[in-house]
Amino acid sequence: MEGKGAEEAADCHPRLRIGDKVFDLNTATLADQFSQVIPIRDQSLRVLLELALNTGQIVSKHDLITAVWPDIAVTDDSLVQCIKDIRAALGDVDRTLVKTAVGRGYSLCSDLDVPVNPIARPRLLISKLRSTQGDLEASEIAEEIGEELAIFLSHRSGLEITTDAGHRSDAQYLISGRVGKRGSDYRVFIQLESLDNGTSIFAESWDYSSEDISDLPAQVSAKITHLLRIHTIMFGGKHFANRPNAELAPQALLSKAAFHMCRFEIPHWVEARAALEAAVKLEPENPIALAMLASMATQLTPQVAFRSLPDDIEHVFKLANRAVELGSNIDFVLRTRGNLRMWLRGDHEGARSDCERALGISPTFHLAHLTIATSDILAGHPTEGISRLNEINLMGPKDPQYPNYMSLISIGQMLLKSSDKAFAAALEGHEYNPSDSWSALVYAASAAGRTNITDTPQFQSLLARIDLPFSHFRDMPFSNSKDVDLLEERLRSVGFASA
Structure with missing residues (x-):
């Protein structure tokens, strides 16, 4: 495919999906799934362009050398080095994307049929904090807090952080605030806004002495990270929720799946699973996609009967273990395997190990805290589990798991024989989600x-509407059968056994 044919290819398919990367034929740029340009040497980029213009076809070494070095005599070594550069940029360790035709040349494996819609990471603009006019110390503290927030939040890979006010128009989130002096103390106000709809996600003020104010950036960034995570899970995929999976690139499929997963209903579960299967098909070595697909086995646990779970447990753990192999530094991946260990195998020690590793990466990761808290309650340590769940509730506004938190707290209180506290927590959870069995x-x-x-x-x-079996507590991974006996006796006493 040369001359006019190559031009037609560029016009018809300005972007190619190569594994989890995107190559733009018009601009000759290679980008990752977050639309971040991947640097590559000019000559290597020109070799990639020639292969892309002839995708799926073998391009001879002679043709590649002639196209890239038309007036220079070079050896095959120069071409081999370019191929190495390209494979490194693509992450093509198995040589399945750039294939060698021995003695003939090379071919590029890419997908022309599925439209490529890479989505950028959400951009968070940290604006300069205002300070009391004329107060030099307050101004310095405001600047220090802004810098520290940028440093802390930059470690969150799902966000692009900027302090350039010129990017406000293309930012999705904004952190703003002010620092004022009151006597010898300082009052600091911080607000996190969604610029997409103008709503305030978080706003809080603190009073600090000048000696203690250095602790503030870490505290604020921890809370903001937690709230942003929940917000992006709940709403980040809303633009893709009703789009056909065939139109979406892997990252968009993951966002779509996350949007449906946090709705905790069977129709949403079906949509999420289909999106994840499509994402894994496109990117079989994406650890987050693998972990999300594995997590579907327990996504509706304990909201649905265990007999309704369709997954092959061994296959689920194959996905989860592979995800950990590929992404051992990703908190979600580690927590997913830990959660599966607890619910599917009753392995509380393994669950805690994985989740503590996840918290070592992200100390405020609420789902890791949830798994450990649930494990504590089911494994005979209800006081510790209740305490951890209460700490999650203090992290910020109520998230979609809040009714489940309260139900778990209620179970812990029942095991502690604190009937009044158990009833209050259960009532709170039930009133927040009255249709949940x-x-x-x-x-x-x-x-x-x-x-x-x-x-x-x-x-x-209410009893007649509960779509769960009497044995539901017994199907859960309690370590002590006497705890199950206590809960089942309470159900019998209210007439559920015969309902």
């Missing part, structure tokens, strides 16, 4: 002994 089941157990509630028609109607 899991929250209703825990609420029913917590109501044992409260005949003013359990004898009412409304309560009996």
Whole structure:
């Protein structure tokens, strides 16, 4: 494919998906799935362009050398070095993307059929914090806090951090604030906004002495990281939620799946799973895609009956283990395997090990805290589990898991024989999600002994609507069967056994 044919290829397919990378034929640039340009030597880039213009076809060494070095005599070694550069840039360790035709030349394996829509990482603009006019010390503190926030948040790979106010128009999030002096202390106000819809995600003020104010950036960045994570999971994929999977690139598929996963309903579960299967097909070595697909095995646990889970457990762990091999430095990947260990194998020690490693990477990762807290409650340490869940609730506004947090707290309180606290927590969880059978089941157990509630028609109607078996607690990975006996006895006492 040369001359006019090559021009037509560029016009028809200005972008090629090569593994998880994107090559733009019009600009001759190679980018990752976040649209970040990958640096590559000029000659290597020209070799890649020739291969891309003839994708799927063998291009002879002679043709490549003639195209890249038209007036220079070079040896095959120069071409071989370019091929090495290209494979390194593509991450093509198995040589499946740039293939060698021995004695003939090279061919590029890319996908022309699926439209490439790489999505950029959300951009967070940290604007300069304002300070009390004329107060030099407050101005210096404001500048220091802004710098420290940029440093702390830059470690979050899912975000692009900028302090350039010129990027406000293409930023999705904005951190702003001010520092004022009150006597010998300082009041610091920080706000996180979504620029897409103008809503405030987080706003808080702190009073600090000049000696303690150095601790503030770490505290603020931890809270902002936690809130941004929840916000991007819940809303980051809304633009892709109703788009056909065939139109989406891997990163968009993951965003779409995350959007559906946090809705905790069967139709959303089906949509999320389909998107993840498509993403793994496109990028079989993407650790986050593999981990997300593996996590679907427990995504609706304990909201649905365990017998309804369709996954082959061995296959699930194959996905999870491979994800850890490829992404051992990714908190979500580690937490996913830990969560699977707990729910599917009752391996509380392994679950804690994986989740503690995840927290070593991201100390505020709420899902890792959730798995450890759940494990504590199920493994006979309800006090510790309740304490950790309460700490999660203090991290910020209620997230989609909040009803589950309260139901788990209620179970822990029932095991501690604290009936009033158990009922209050279960009622809170049930009222936040009244159609959820899991929250209703825990609420029913917590109501044992409260005949003013359990004898009412409304309560009996609630029992009839619970779409979970009496054995649901027994199917959970409790370490002590006596804990299950206690919970089942409470269910019997309110009439659920015969419901």
